[in-house]
Amino acid sequence: MTKLLCPSMMCADFSNLKEDTQKLDQAGIDIFHMDFMDGRFVPNFGMGLQDFELVRSVTEKPLDVHLMIEEPSKYVEKFADLGADIIYIHPEADQQVTRTLDTIHQKGKKAGIAINPGTSVEMIQELLPLVDYVMVMTVNPGFAGQKYLAYTDPKIEKLVALSKTYEYKVMVDGAISPEKVEQLSKKGVTGFILGTSALFGKTESYEEILMQLRK
Structure with a gap:
């Protein structure tokens, strides 16, 4: 099974975001993962629209947007128009979640x-x-x-089992180390959001790290 390796751009080098994006692209990543937060749904602020536009301008690779925000329905069209390929919303944060997912699909994007x-x-x-x-x-x-x-492992296993019926891809995000990539891919997880546990701030090049993870 092919692994989807997705750098979490919140962990990238913001003093050289353009160059870091190009290096990741050339190293062979699959999807750029971009977190947006509002300080309400989660107690932090993530990336800005300008960061998204910069990454979009220097890569042809798919970009996903993870909306950790209240009322994501207000922003999905904006991100679709800016060139997001996949838009994640939190069901906990949306009063009309099925309508929002439908809007994402109507914009020709993956939900x-x-x-x-x-x-x-x-x-x-x-x-x-x-x-x-x-x-x-x-x-x-x-x-x-x-x-x-x-304690999230049993939930991952349940969702992998259900994915055989519903045909979605299971992704994981949070403290994903090389060991976790190995363990969880054996359980049937397809995609891995990679931050400081596996990809950023290491002595090896992005190419070397990704090659190891694909093994």
Whole structure:
């Protein structure tokens, strides 16, 4: 099974964002992952629209947008128009989540849901036929550098099993180390959001790291 390796651009070198994006692109990443936060749904602020536009301007690779914000429905069209390929929303943050997922599809984009550690599969099961990606948060969202929450593993296994019926891809985000990539890909996870645990701030080049992770 092909692994999707997706750098979390919140962890990139912001003093050289253009150059860092080009290096990641050339190293062979699959999807650029971009976090947007409003300080309300999660207690932090993420990237800005200008960062998104810069990354979009220097790569042809797919870009995903992870909207960790209240009322994501207000922003999905904006990000679709800016060139996002995949848009993740949190069902916990949207009053009309099925309508928002429909809007994403109407804009010709892939729709994803991101699920907080405390949200059960049962709470989102009705949405599974409507999405292309399900991203399980394996830390509490909002900050890089946290510890992996092992209690999310049974939820990942359930979602992998259900993906055979509904045909979405299972992604994981939060403290994803090389060991976690190996363990979780064996369980059937397709995509890995990579931050400081596996990709950024290392002595090896991006090419070397990605080659190791693909093994």
